Amino acid sequence: MATEEVKSKVVAVKKKAAQPPKPEDLALDLASQEMIARSREMEVETIFDRAQSMKPCNIGAQGTCCKNCSQGPCRLPLPKGGIQGKDTRKGLCGATAETIAARNFARMVAGGAAAHSDHGRGVAETFLAAARKETDDYHIKDTKKLLEIAPDFGVETTVEGENGEILDRDIDEIAVEVAENALAQWGQQEGEVCTIRRAPAKRYELWKKLGVAPRGIDREIVEIMHRTHIGVDQHYENLVEQCSRAAIADGWGGSMIATDLQDVLFGCPYPVKSQANLGVLKEDHVNIVIHGHEPLLSEMIVQAAELPEMVELAKSKGAEGIQLSGICCTANELLMRHGIPLAGNFLQQELAIVTGAVDAMVVDVQCIMENIASVAQCFHTKVITTNPRARIASGETIHIEFDEHTAFEDAKKIVRVGIENFPNREKEVIIPDQTSDLIAGFSYEAVNYHLGGTFRGSYVTLNDNIINGRIRGIGGVVG
Amino acid sequence: MIVLTTGCNAIACAKAGLLTPESAAVYCGPGLAEVCETVGIPPVLHMGSCVDNSRILMAATEVVKAGGLGEDISDVPVAGSAPEWMSEKAISIGHYFVTAGVYTVFGVTMPVSGSPVFEDYLYNKLEGLYGGMWDLEVDPIKHAHKMIAHIDKKRKALGIDKARERVLMDMADRQKLEAA
Numbered sequence: 001m002a003t004e005e006v007k008s009k010v011v012a013v014k015k016k017a018a019q020p021p022k023p024e025d026l027a028l029d030l031a032s033q034e035m036i037a038r039s040r041e042m043e044v045e046t047i048f049d050r051a052q053s054m055k056p057c058n059i060g061a062q063g064t065c066c067k068n069c070s071q072g073p074c075r076l077p078l079p080k081g082g083i084q085g086k087d088t089r090k091g092l093c094g095a096t097a098e099t100i101a102a103r104n105f106a107r108m109v110a111g112g113a114a115a116h117s118d119h120g121r122g123v124a125e126t127f128l129a130a131a132r133k134e135t136d137d138y139h140i141k142d143t144k145k146l147l148e149i150a151p152d153f154g155v156e157t158t159v160e161g162e163n164g165e166i167l168d169r170d171i172d173e174i175a176v177e178v179a180e181n182a183l184a185q186w187g188q189q190e191g192e193v194c195t196i197r198r199a200p201a202k203r204y205e206l207w208k209k210l211g212v213a214p215r216g217i218d219r220e221i222v223e224i225m226h227r228t229h230i231g232v233d234q235h236y237e238n239l240v241e242q243c244s245r246a247a248i249a250d251g252w253g254g255s256m257i258a259t260d261l262q263d264v265l266f267g268c269p270y271p272v273k274s275q276a277n278l279g280v281l282k283e284d285h286v287n288i289v290i291h292g293h294e295p296l297l298s299e300m301i302v303q304a305a306e307l308p309e310m311v312e313l314a315k316s317k318g319a320e321g322i323q324l325s326g327i328c329c330t331a332n333e334l335l336m337r338h339g340i341p342l343a344g345n346f347l348q349q350e351l352a353i354v355t356g357a358v359d360a361m362v363v364d365v366q367c368i369m370e371n372i373a374s375v376a377q378c379f380h381t382k383v384i385t386t387n388p389r390a391r392i393a394s395g396e397t398i399h400i401e402f403d404e405h406t407a408f409e410d411a412k413k414i415v416r417v418g419i420e421n422f423p424n425r426e427k428e429v430i431i432p433d434q435t436s437d438l439i440a441g442f443s444y445e446a447v448n449y450h451l452g453g454t455f456r457g458s459y460v461t462l463n464d465n466i467i468n469g470r471i472r473g474i475g476g477v478v479g
Numbered sequence: 480m481i482v483l484t485t486g487c488n489a490i491a492c493a494k495a496g497l498l499t500p501e502s503a504a505v506y507c508g509p510g511l512a513e514v515c516e517t518v519g520i521p522p523v524l525h526m527g528s529c530v531d532n533s534r535i536l537m538a539a540t541e542v543v544k545a546g547g548l549g550e551d552i553s554d555v556p557v558a559g560s561a562p563e564w565m566s567e568k569a570i571s572i573g574h575y576f577v578t579a580g581v582y583t584v585f586g587v588t589m590p591v592s593g594s595p596v597f598e599d600y601l602y603n604k605l606e607g608l609y610g611g612m613w614d615l616e617v618d619p620i621k622h623a624h625k626m627i628a629h630i631d632k633k634r635k636a637l638g639i640d641k642a643r644e645r646v647l648m649d650m651a652d653r654q655k656l657e658a659a
Binding site: 029031056059060061062064076077078083087096097098100101102104105108109112113115116119120198199200201202203206207210212236237240243244246247248250251252254255256259262269271276277293295328329330331332333335336342344345366367434436437438439440441442443444447448450451458459460461462463464466467469470471472473474476478479 | 480486488489492494496511513521525527529530531534536542543545546547548551553555557558561564565566567569570574576579589590593595596601608609627634639
């Protein structure tokens with residue numbers, strides 16, 4: 001490349017860097033735009049700035065970088081002009097692009113299934129503690145759902161009396177047995193994860209035929225890690241087969257058991273009204289934002305924040321009250337069952353702090369950007385980590401560890417940190433005037449009820465409307 | 480198309496005002512708008528957090544059990560989507576949707592393009608095994624149309640692709656039907 005050409009390129013790059021994209025080009029959401037602008041004025045760096053300077057790795061984006069041993073990392077990007085003739089790309093061990101892409105894909109499945117399922121395990125452990133009455137903080141709330149799910153875990157809901165009559169079984173006994181059998185699904189080595197039998201019969205039979213019915217939740221994830229180690233599974237179709245076992249163990253196992261047991265502990269969701277976006281923060285209230293994925297501790301925080309002693313404490317600090325709101329899926333859990341408003345989603349976690357109104361951001365696991373701790377340092381916000389699996393080295397965070405046996409006390413400590421921090425707001429509080437009304441809480445049981453009512457609840461109405469063409473079909477839109 | 484949603488996408492839909500029953504009259508076709516108004520539900524139903532995607536699986540299973548739309552999830556006019564996926568969890572979710580028999584389109588990117596053979600296996604060949612497969616479409620409008628095209632394919636296979644004439648029946652008509 002000629003020197004002049006290089007120079008002109010450098011100038012072009014500098015010019016580009018001098019004019020970062022406008023907030024309105026980075027987000028459609030008006031609240032986010034306003035906070036991106038504010039973060040720039042205050043020189044607080046967020047993901048929206050880093051996304052400009054950090055360009056994705058081209059080989060990683062193609063899924064063909066292998067760093068599973070020390071001989072590489074081996075990089076197998078597509079040739080510039082595409083593959084001409086035979087694809088001769090190989091890593092040092094001979095792994096083809098197919099093998100490498102499939103290994104990387106499989107490790108993503110393992111990571112995802114592990115995250116959901118370890119969440120499920122935590123719920124199952126808390127459920128077991130509640131069922132055994134080892135904790136005063138959690139109780140079996142939704143006995144109807146417990147009785148519905150018990151047979152799926154091989155637990156009888158009735159017993160035969162002395163004279164052969166059928167009697168209802170003790171609820172606590174059922175709960176303990178469900179808890180033990182649910183928890184056993186993680187460590188099970190053979191057979192199949194029991195909840196996969198909920199799938200339509202034809203689907204279940206197909207899984208059996210293809211040999212992808214998962215044996216145990218942990219086992220299938222571990223096996224992905226084994227197979228993707230150097231020199232093990234070097235057939236992409238065989239790797240995907242293992243992905244299927246782990247993914248089914250997630251969707252129909254770890255995740256499904258998490259949902260089941262959360263519903264029994266905290267109540268099956270039914271439609272509830274609330275609001276979403278950063279405008280749910282309140283300037284004159286103590287704002288505690290709960291962020292992450294699990295409902296276990298946050299359910300306790302909801303109760304703690306409602307205690308008269310806490311409200312009084314907040315008032316003594318000059319606040320009108322305590323406003324809880326959420327980010328990511330902990331937010332969704334609290335919204336579904338309590339109508340707690342949504343402050344925002346993943347990309348708004350830093351922006352919530354940029355309002356200057358967040359007195360405490362409480363995090364548990366998953367999707368928590370390390371940078372919230374750095375953003376918090378530019379404001380008065382206390383970031384509180386609560387899970388032993390998820391600590392943050394950046395910035396200054398407080399760790400108050402959640403224990404299911406002392407959960408309510410832990411929650412009170414956390415709420416107190418938020419309240420005590422209210423008088424420390426230094427920067428001007430700017431809360432975007434953006435909220436949207438919403439109705440959430442559509443568990444599949446709620447949909448059933450809504451489609452037909454208590455006595456004839458069923459999905460027949462939905463099917464009829466799909467058949468007659470009023471509804472074209474169903475979209476499951478997630479992520 | 481009625482939408483079941485969870486996770487961060489549900490929050491994005493909330494911010495866009497799609498989680499209110501009133502939004503049906505604004506954004507939906509006459510059929511869905513009428514159903515939403517009658518039942519009193521939003522056209523986009525918030526089913527919970529990302530572990531609650533299991534609720535979507537159960538809803539799809541209930542649809543199969545209710546009858547008239549095939550014997551398996553892969554027969555039902557349903558499509559999955561993660562338009563702005565980000566985490567590894569989404570890949571696991573995508574794969575359990577696919578193995579449940581659901582056509583599943585991702586947006587943004589899929590880190591498999593470096594291997595056209597593997598990509599083809601995920602996007603095409605898996606359909607032969609599971610009746611569901613992966614896809615990638617970055618453009619949101621084309622993304623939605625790919626979902627609609629798959630749903631139409633399933634409607635055709637079920638023989639419900641022709642719009643039916645809606646006939647208002649009075650008692651005499653009903654009696655005639657019963658007599659027949």
